[in-house]
Amino acid sequence: MRLFFISITIVCFSAMSGQLEEKCVVNGIKISTLRYSSIIPYSKELFGINHHFPSPVKKLQNIVNKTDDGSFIVFSNTEIIFIANKKNGVFNGKLSIYPDGIFSVHATIKNGILNGKCNMTFQPFKYAHGSKLSSSVNYDFRKIPVPHEQWICNGKQDFILNTEGYFMDGKKFNGSFLQIEPYMDLRIVTIQNYCNFILISKSNPVVYKIVPWINTF
Known part of the structure; x- marks a missing residue:
């Protein structure tokens, strides 16, 4: 009788497991x-x-x-x-x-390939207003293409960089594209301009120092 009960339990558990797997997969x-x-x-x-x-x-x-x-x-x-x-x-x-x-x-x-419009938006000071957190980091200045005195550390909260470009067959085709390289609390920003798959111009890099947001409640 005990073996019969164990067998029933195993069968029921297996059925439940199958149902859970079926529901998930x-x-x-x-x-x-x-x-x-x-x-x-x-x-x-x-x-x-x-x-x-x-x-x-x-x-x-x-x-x-x-x-x-x-x-x-x-x-x-x-x-x-x-x-x-x-x-x-x-x-x-x-x-x-x-x-x-x-x-x-x-x-x-x-079908798995970038094709069509691409909008990019960068808002470096989005959380700067009212932030209670300041950051200072030991940077490796060799990795930063802009002198420290030229970094942009403050700005309006609603300041936004926007670009609009187009991909074709997975490659940048026409328009502008933001390129943002993160480095610690810095963002190294350039804008690329393409025409018929060819990179025709690239802006000088600009470095933004990000003041992160912290919940003070």
């Missing part, structure tokens, strides 16, 4: 943890360098018929880093990337 939402080594998709094409996820982060995606179709979201705590859609297992549609709280990118993907 076949048709539902799958949440998984990404390691720090994970790279923001398309960051090399967009920014010129690979941007990594901060740690730890979660990936949320729809699973339909064992294929990750629909919403694809990466977030850290309550902060969204990456939003896109997948169709037939590849990115397709609108793409939004928020590498940090002051830089955002909105682009278009077709």
